[in-house]
Amino acid sequence: MSKVTVVGAGNVGATCANVLAFNEVADEVVMLDVKEGVSEGKAMDMMQTAQLLGFDTTLTGCTNDYAQTADSDVVVITSGIPRKPGMTREELIGVNAGIVKSVAENLLKYSPNAIIVVISNPMDTMTYLALKSLGLPKNRIIGMGGALDSSRFKYFLSQALGCNANEVEGMVIGGHGDTTMIPLTRFATYKGLPISNFLSAEKIEEVAKSTMVGGATLTGLLGTSAWYAPGAAGAFVVEAILHNQMKLVPCSVSLEGEYGETDICCGVPVILGKNGIEKIVELPLDEAEKAAFKASADAVRKVNGALKEVGAL
Ligand SMILES: NC(=O)c1ccc[n+]([C@@H]2O[C@H](COP(=O)([O-])OP(=O)(O)OC[C@H]3O[C@@H](n4cnc5c(N)ncnc54)[C@H](O)[C@@H]3O)[C@@H](O)[C@H]2O)c1
Numbered sequence: 001m002s003k004v005t006v007v008g009a010g011n012v013g014a015t016c017a018n019v020l021a022f023n024e025v026a027d028e029v030v031m032l033d034v035k036e037g038v039s040e041g042k043a044m045d046m047m048q049t050a051q052l053l054g055f056d057t058t059l060t061g062c063t064n065d066y067a068q069t070a071d072s073d074v075v076v077i078t079s080g081i082p083r084k085p086g087m088t089r090e091e092l093i094g095v096n097a098g099i100v101k102s103v104a105e106n107l108l109k110y111s112p113n114a115i116i117v118v119i120s121n122p123m124d125t126m127t128y129l130a131l132k133s134l135g136l137p138k139n140r141i142i143g144m145g146g147a148l149d150s151s152r153f154k155y156f157l158s159q160a161l162g163c164n165a166n167e168v169e170g171m172v173i174g175g176h177g178d179t180t181m182i183p184l185t186r187f188a189t190y191k192g193l194p195i196s197n198f199l200s201a202e203k204i205e206e207v208a209k210s211t212m213v214g215g216a217t218l219t220g221l222l223g224t225s226a227w228y229a230p231g232a233a234g235a236f237v238v239e240a241i242l243h244n245q246m247k248l249v250p251c252s253v254s255l256e257g258e259y260g261e262t263d264i265c266c267g268v269p270v271i272l273g274k275n276g277i278e279k280i281v282e283l284p285l286d287e288a289e290k291a292a293f294k295a296s297a298d299a300v301r302k303v304n305g306a307l308k309e310v311g312a313l
């Protein structure tokens with residue numbers, strides 16, 4: 001029996017739980033939130049779609065009762081506040097650091113062997129906080145951002161190419177921030193061929209810029225940050241782990257010399273399998289890409305510095 005807990009049954013958490021159930025990724029999905037009755041209500045609502053959609057996963061909800069989350073294989077942390085138009089993700093640190101730290105500690109008490117997927121923002125810093133405060137092996141702490149950013153990159157590429165997004169390949173590495181993301185345009189392909197065969201340098205630059213501010217654009221349109229693609233990207237990462245898919249997915253992970261960085265969690269391509277991070281994959285970056293990664297990591301490290309200021313570390 002496989003079990004996943006999703007903490008935070010708001011927009012992202014509920015969407016993630018819904019996709020996990022619909023795709024029958026786990027036998028059991030538990031949602032937990034601090035808001036009385038919300039997880040229970042959303043779980044019941046989703047369970048009432050089971051015969052319509054034809055899934056067998058059992059969904060339950062609970063209000064802050066961590067005993068219900070016991071023995072989860074994977075736990076997903078989405079609890080915390082989202083940004084509003086005009087804000088950066090980094091501005092959320094003051095509120096979200098305390099929430100993520102206490103949630104992660106509570107989860108671990110009941111699921112000591114779980115793999116932890118962090119989604120709450122600022123995600124790279126929240127992943128680093130989970131790593132530092134829980135003291136777990138680095139393969140079990142995974143920040144979800146790159147799966148979403150890469151999906152957005154493929155969407156914008158497909159729009160520019162006039163093709164289906166499944167026909168393009170592309171990855172975004174670096175921090176999950178408006179200015180720290182690095183869409184790897186040089187490695188992006190359409191049907192296995194470099195995109196530069198089909199798109200002008202100006203168009204490729206435009207796609208990269210749209211990708212980087214993808215979350216901010218949606219926040220401007222929605223009044224709060226996005227949830228359909230973020231929730232699905234969370235479920236995608238969970239599935240790769242739980243089903244031991246050995247997929248290559250950019251995730252925020254603890255770096256110990258890889259990409260020239262240490263003491264940081266930042267987005268790099270990893271192989272995801274039953275142990276969480278099975279392997280960090282080092283790409284042959286050129287000098288410009290290396291410089292972009294260094295600048296991105298420096299920016300993430302600066303935000304990590306604020307964890308002490310807010311008393312989280
Ligand atoms: N990493 C990513 O790619 C990515 C993508 C989208 C959103 N996010 C982030 O995910 C977080 C959630 O976004 P959302 O749109 O779902 O927000 P939301 O407000 O809809 O949901 C957040 C939920 O967390 C709950 N919560 C707050 N404190 C809690 C606690 N201590 N224990 C349990 N639950 C608690 C709230 O009650 C709320 O239901 C935000 O920080 C957002 O910035 C990250």
Ligand SMILES: O=C(O)C[C@H](O)C(=O)O
Pocket residue numbers: 082083089121148176214215216219225226230
């Ligand atoms: O943009 C946000 O603040 C939420 C999330 O990180 C996203 O990229 O959708």
